[in-house]
Amino acid sequence: MSQPLHLILFDVDGTLVDSQAAIVGAMTAAFDALSLPVPARADILSIVGLSLPQAMARLAPGQSETTQARLVEAYKQSYHATRLALGAGHSPLYPGAREMLEQLHAVPHYLLGVATGKSKRGLDALIEAHGLERVFVTRQVADHHPSKPHPSMIETALAETGTAPGHAAMIGDTSFDMEMAAAAGIAGIGVSWGYHPPRALSRARCIVDTFPQLPPALTQIWT
CATH class of the missing domain: 3.40.50.1000 (HAD superfamily/HAD-like)
Structure with a gap:
């Protein structure tokens, strides 16, 4: 059987x-792009696994939905650019x-x-x-x-x-x-x-x- x-x-x-270096790097770039304080590394790693909108809501709870959405896009752009540059090493x-x-x-x-x-x-x-x-x-x-x-x-x-x-x-x-x-x-x-x-x-x-x-x-x- x-x-x-x-x-x-x-x-x-x-x-x-x-992927922690890639995630922390892209998150840092996203917050820097909007001139916002970068969350602590431990806080960034704590949200890994969540979808990006939920992750940004936790990392930037005091920001508007518009700003959180801009953070999501900035993260995607940085992550994508770095992945293209590094390939499997990303x-x-x-x-x-x-x-x-x-x-x-x-x-x-x-x-x-x-x-x-x-x-x-x-x-x-x-x-x-x-x-x-x-x-x-x-x-x-x-x-x-x-x-x-x-x-x-x-x-x-x-x-x-x-x-x-x-x-x-x-x-x-x-x-x-x-x-x-x-x-x-x-x-x-x-x-x-x-x-x-x-x-x-x-x-x-x-x-x-x-x-x-x-x-x-x-x-x-x-x-």
Whole structure:
């Protein structure tokens, strides 16, 4: 009897790629462009995973919606320009990420996908830069969904792949990822190397410290 399909969704920033330098740099450029005080690095990293409008609302709560929208556009312009200049070096894969993705991709009943606060343009460029086009069967991005932790990204991925919630998992580094997984009724697995401390991942089913720990963690959850 064949195995049922299992869906493994990944966050991107802070989970698969180390993009903190790119994000902090673009955020700094955005606030500088509008002559506004630049938020502290820790505050910038705390909003990674949110869609940009929600992120700016948290980082510049005293500013008008118009100013927050200008910050969003300034961030996009800086991030895009730097990505074009640096290519894959803009957001490098964490060591071991590629090997882990290849290992999971080789399992016949595993489907891999992405659920990210990135735009479609940003995600597609990153996937192409790292040569991962064939790995992910579903890509859920900020353009088409409410911001995390709303479960829309996961619900759409489940529908697209025909996967039952009990056979799905969300892998991420932030509380937003784990809250989104809980809201969608799937397992959340936290990673300890990202931008939120492990203590913030209270909704996670478990937390892994290295990529090699992930495949057995998935097996244990689904056994």
